[in-house]
Structures are given as structure tokens and as C-alpha cells.
Amino acid sequence: MARQKRKIIDSWIIQYYDKVLAISLRLTGNREDAGDCTQEVFIKAWEKLGSFRGDSHPMAWLKRIAINTCYNFLNRNKVKQWDAVEDISTSEEPVPGAQFRTFDPAYLRVLSPLERSVLVGRVYDELSFKALAAALDTSENSAKVSYHNAIGKLRKVMT
Amino acid sequence: MTCKEIQAMIPEILREPGKHPEAEKHIETCEACRNELAFIRSLQQELRGAFPQPPLTETIPRRIKVMRKVRYRTLQRYGIYAAAAAAVIVLTFLLPSLFSTQDRTPEMYTYYETETLEAMMAADLSEGMRISDEAIALYLIENAPMNTLEDLSF
Known part of the structure; x- marks a missing residue:
């Protein structure tokens, strides 16, 4: 039983590590934290494997764990991660003639951990509001509000 | 909409x-x-x-690290169960047999006693101890009542 569980997680580490790392990178913004979060995702998956019913794709399940893990990480490290936000709105002049400034990942720092998690989950990782609400332990409505707030804030810093 | x-x-x-x-x-x-x-x-x-994907040279050691962590956690979690199972086996089978060995009365050693003592008589003491179980022979030498030895005309 224990060996079988470990083998499943091993195969997932081989197949999905890069995808989970990509989600973690988008959410944490740096490789070191993303690596730590990715490790935590697979350990959580090993711990919760019994609750994975197998009716969805393993990656869909891992995505939710990844969003939840990174969201918790961002909350725990709020001060360290989000303290240099003020400079962003004046950091770069818009390119003449362009509709938006060139995107800088640092712009994501204007978002709260919840807004960032919902935006990344929606726009890049193709998760529904329902799945995001479950992953982030919030309501579907709150996830929708956070998504619209995130888009509004990004528009503001990018135009 | x-x-x-x-x-x-x-x-x-x-x-x-x-x-x-x-x-x-x-x-x-x-x-x-x-x-x-x-x-x-x-x-x-x-x-x-x-956020470009880190190269394989970076992600492979990280994957191995995660696999090792999972193995360690597995050992940590299931090792406790294995240790508990081993303890149950020891308590159920080994300890009683150890205690029963200690608590055996000389009468329980009739077979070994005879065999050992006969061997002792047929050869010498050291030979007798090799034929039988050493521990039993020592027990007999130390604890056998004198009448058993006398009965065998030792």
C-alpha cells in the first residue's frame, strides 16, 4: 500500500513536476520559492492521495493543490513578497502608441495573494471559479470579485 | 448575459x-x-x-530531492507501523519463549538431560555440550537436582 502510493507520486513527479513548477513560478515570482512550493505540493499530494478519487486528471488535482500551497505561501510571506509595490505604477513609461505598457511580472505584486492566485488560476491555469474557490477555501463569489479586482488593478498599472 | x-x-x-x-x-x-x-x-x-521553465539540469536534482522526501515521509509514517508490528511479534512470540526458557524446571529437560548426561558419560563434558544445546547443558549442570545425577549413576 505504502509502496504503491509512493510509486504513484514518483510517476507524477516525473510527469508533472515542470507543470507544477510553472504554476508556482507564476505565483511566487522566483525559482527558489517556486521550488519549495512545488516540493510541498507533491508531499501534500502524497499525504492526501487517499482523497483523490481518480475521476479527474491528476494534473487538475495537482493544480488545485499548487494554487492552494502557493496562496498559503504568499500569505505567510506577505511582508517579504509585497513590500515594494509603491514604485511599480511609476516604474516604466508607456510605450508611445502602445495600448498597454510592456508587461513586467513585477506588476503582479500590486495584487493581493488572493487576487494573484485567482488571476493566475483563471488566465493561465484554466481553472473554473468553482475549482478556485475550493482550492483557496473561499466562496465562488469572492473568487469572481477578486478576479475582477485583479484585472482592474493590472489595467491601471499597465496603461 | x-x-x-x-x-x-x-x-x-x-x-x-x-x-x-x-x-x-x-x-x-x-x-x-x-x-x-x-x-x-x-x-x-x-x-x-x-517565467521561462528552468533547465532539466536544475529540475532533475529537485525532482530527486522531492522523491527522497516522499520516501523519507513514507518511512517516517509507515516505519512507526512496522516498528509497532515488530514489537507485537516480539511480545507475542519471542518474550514468552524467553521467559519460558528461564522458568523451565529441571523436569522439563528430561530429554535433554538424559541426552546431555549420557553424552557426558560417553565422552567428556565438553563433547556433551557440543552435542546438546549449550545453554541447556549449562542449565543442567548448574540446576539439575542431585538425585537426577545420582539416578544416572553420574
Whole structure:
């Protein structure tokens, strides 16, 4: 039983590590934290494997764990991660003639951990509001509000 | 559908064009929704390129590290059960047999006693101890009542 569980997680580490790392990178913004979060995702998956019913794709399940893990990480490290936000709105002049400034990942720092998690989950990782609400332990409505707030804030810093 | 509802669906519309005809038709005629779609499309493209995937040389050692962690956790968790199972086996089988060995009375050793003592008589003491179990022989030498030895004309 224990060996079988470990083998499943091993195969997932081989197949999905890069995808989970990509989600973690988008959410944490740096490789070191993303690596730590990715490790935590697979350990959580090993711990919760019994609750994975197998009716969805393993990656869909891992995505939710990844969003939840990174969201918790961002909350725990709020001060360290989000303290240099003020400079962003004046950091770069818009390119003449362009509709938006060139995107800088640092712009994501204007978002709260919840807004960032919902935006990344929606726009890049193709998760529904329902799945995001479950992953982030919030309501579907709150996830929708956070998504619209995130888009509004990004528009503001990018135009 | 309101503009806000349609704008919330844009990631799905971009992922599966043609699957949301009502919303797509609205976007064609609504400037605000068109702008939103263009903005989200550019966000998708730009952020995808903003964090390039680390090379394999970096991710393979990290994968191995995670696998090792999982093995360690498995050992940590199931090792406790294995230790508990081993303790149950020891308590159930080994300890009673140890105690019973200690608590055996000389009468329980009749077979060994005879064998040992006969061997002792036939050969010498050291030979007798090799034939029988050493511990039993020692027990007999130390604890056998004198009458047993006398009965055997030792």
C-alpha cells in the first residue's frame, strides 16, 4: 500500500513536476520559492492521495493543490513578497502608441495573494471559479470579485 | 448575459473558441468586452514568457530531492507501523519463549538431560555440550537436582 502510493507520486513527479513548477513560478515570482512550493505540493499530494478519487486528471488535482500551497505561501510571506509595490505604477513609461505598457511580472505584486492566485488560476491555469474557490477555501463569489479586482488593478498599472 | 459575466468567461472563450457563441457574438459588438479580451490575451502571452521553465539540469536534482522526501515521509509514517508490528511479534512470540526458557524446571529437560548426561558419560563434558544445546547443558549442570545425577549413576 505504502509502496504503491509512493510509486504513484514518483510517476507524477516525473510527469508533472515542470507543470507544477510553472504554476508556482507564476505565483511566487522566483525559482527558489517556486521550488519549495512545488516540493510541498507533491508531499501534500502524497499525504492526501487517499482523497483523490481518480475521476479527474491528476494534473487538475495537482493544480488545485499548487494554487492552494502557493496562496498559503504568499500569505505567510506577505511582508517579504509585497513590500515594494509603491514604485511599480511609476516604474516604466508607456510605450508611445502602445495600448498597454510592456508587461513586467513585477506588476503582479500590486495584487493581493488572493487576487494573484485567482488571476493566475483563471488566465493561465484554466481553472473554473468553482475549482478556485475550493482550492483557496473561499466562496465562488469572492473568487469572481477578486478576479475582477485583479484585472482592474493590472489595467491601471499597465496603461 | 451582462458584460461582467461575459468578461469573467474570457479565459474559457480564449481556450475554446466557438464554444460560447452567444458570448462571442456579444464581444464582436461590445467595445468594452473586446478590450477586455485583448487585455487578457496579451496577459496570457506575456506572463507565459515571463517565467521561462528552468533547465532539466536544475529540475532533475529537485525532482530527486522531492522523491527522497516522499520516501523519507513514507518511512517516517509507515516505519512507526512496522516498528509497532515488530514489537507485537516480539511480545507475542519471542518474550514468552524467553521467559519460558528461564522458568523451565529441571523436569522439563528430561530429554535433554538424559541426552546431555549420557553424552557426558560417553565422552567428556565438553563433547556433551557440543552435542546438546549449550545453554541447556549449562542449565543442567548448574540446576539439575542431585538425585537426577545420582539416578544416572553420574
